[in-house]
Amino acid sequence: MLDHLQLVLERLEKGVRIPATSMPELRVLYPAEYAAATEMTASIAASLDIELPPEESVFQVTTSIDDDGIWNAFARNGLI
Numbered sequence: 001m002l003d004h005l006q007l008v009l010e011r012l013e014k015g016v017r018i019p020a021t022s023m024p025e026l027r028v029l030y031p032a033e034y035a036a037a038t039e040m041t042a043s044i045a046a047s048l049d050i051e052l053p054p055e056e057s058v059f060q061v062t063t064s065i066d067d068d069g070i071w072n073a074f075a076r077n078g079l080i
Helices: 002-013 024-029 031-048 055-064 067-076
Strands: none
Touching (some): 031 055
């Protein structure tokens, strides 16, 4: 997670944003992880006195769950 945060800060410093959708399926499939990621993003932004784009919460969820887990969850719920 620290590596991800460092890359985010470097991108923001350079004015680079990675466009992302809100991925509402993550809110349904991983509600606890999404809530935690949203709180973590707000906390990090407040601690560093910076503004983090909303998509950072989505990126944090995807980095906090294993790759196979997310695709298996999508398949079980008919999303892929």
